[in-house]
Amino acid sequence: MKALQFSRTGDLAALEVVDLPKAVPAAGEVLVQIKAAGLNPSDVKNVLGRFPYTTLPRVPGRDFAGVVVEGPQELIGQEVWGTGNKIGFSRNGSHAGYITLSAKGVAIKPKSLSFAQAASLGVPYTTAWDALERSLVDANTRLLVLGANGAVGNAAINLAKVRGAQVLAAVRRPEQLAALQERGFDAILLDKPEHLGAQVNAVFEGGADVIFDTTGFWLPAAVQGLAPFGRIAIIAAPVDGHVQLPALALYRKGGSVVGINSLLYGVEECARMLEQFGKLFDEGKLPLPTGLIECALEDGLARYAEVNQGSVDKVIFLP
Structure with missing residues (x-):
């Protein structure tokens, strides 16, 4: 072969x-x-x-x-x-x-x-599914997805929409913003990290219950946009693996960070995930x-x- x-x-x-x-x-x-x-x-x-x-x-x-x-x-x-x-x-x-x-x-x-x-x-949707499951996203969740234009970010907003969550998508370029808005998603344009908290609070008063950072660069800034007892899910980091985490602000909010790694799951665990969200395509609830x-x-x-x-x-x- x-x-x-x-x-x-x-x-x-x-x-x-x-x-x-x-x-x-x-x-x-x-x-x-x-x-x-x-x-x-x-x-x-x-x-x-x-x-x-x-x-x-x-x-x-x-x-x-x-x-x-x-x-x-x-x-x-x-x-x-x-x-x-x-x-x-x-x-x-x-x-x-x-x-x-x-x-x-x-x-x-x-x-x-x-x-x-x-x-x-496979990888984008199982990663997004795991992130939503482990950060407890449901119909009562206000969710911010950073990097919503990427494969994992796009999967996350699609799956979260099916769950009934309030979704806010964040991207870097105006054309990406326009494309998301055309699809019916609330979206913001990422600017400077110090502005993220105000941008999120302008949409979700008091902050987002869950923030999913698919980029690896917004974890410190995301804390400012987090609601009390909120969760930040991450799938990436800078090349050296280190960020300056504002721990004081995080623990004062009762916040937590959830690491998401698709390589923790074998084929049998992934097959069960595929079965769960796969049916949503046949039901017309997820876009092809x-x-x-x-x-x-x-x-x-x-x-x-x-x-x-x-x-x-x-x-x-x-x-």
């Missing part, structure tokens, strides 16, 4: 298109023929050596959609999707023709989603993904390089 593979880290030039034997599923596993596989920033970081637990040589890729061709009889022929923390890191991932994983690690693909659309959602860039595995190195250079296009490999 054709696959992308790297045998060393630190340089995207290590990524190659190779021919590998088709994987053989072990007991309790399925063999999935990949119909589409998403490219995430974490896949790029993996090749660059940001994850010390990655074993080599390795086929990268976390998100996929495809058809079960071997495994339990009830799953053979089923259209499935999946994601998880080991595939692409300590076992071969989805940027290939086939993948093996636990039979409990795949979820039935929503009928309303194409293979490419389903493959674009658009604007996907579909390409062959042979274009992999170029596409990895584009993501590494900051491209926000959602790339989908079609093996």
Whole structure:
């Protein structure tokens, strides 16, 4: 089978298109023929050596959609999707023709989603779902999402809307603001960090109950916009991993910080998440993904390089 593979880290030039034997599923596993596989920033970081637990040589890729061709009889022929923390890191991932994983690690693909659309959602939506669950977002929550134009931020505002939360989206550029407002979301334009508290309080009197920072740069400023007993969920940090947290202001508000890391969840836990929000696509409650860039595995190195250079296009490999 054709696959992308790297045998060393630190340089995207290590990524190659190779021919590998088709994987053989072990007991309790399925063999999935990949119909589409998403490219995430974490896949790029993996090749660059940001994850010390990655074993080599390795086929990268976390998100996929495809058809079960071997495994339990009830799953053979089923259209499935999946994601998880080991595939692409300590076992071969989805940027290939086939993948093996636990039979409990795949979820039935929503009928309303194409293979490419389903493959674009795994990491962004499971991350956003986990953030909303663990920061207790419900119909009574006033939620601020920082970086709502990104893949995870967009997933968060869509999922929060379904939960009935009051959503405020924050972005950096006027055209992003206009696009969100056209979709019916309240939105603000991020300016200087010292202005964030006033901006939030102008919309949510007394502050936001939950602030989801998808950018890694607004945690200190977010404290000023937090309501009493509020929660700040974070999924990123500066390169050195450090921020100057105003601890006095945080504890006086009774606030807390919730770390969100999708790599804490294996394929079986992720499959349960996919099952929970996947049905919302078939019920018409979540918008279908658009604007996907579909390409062959042979274009992999170029596409990895584009993501590494900051491209926000959602790339989908079609093996």
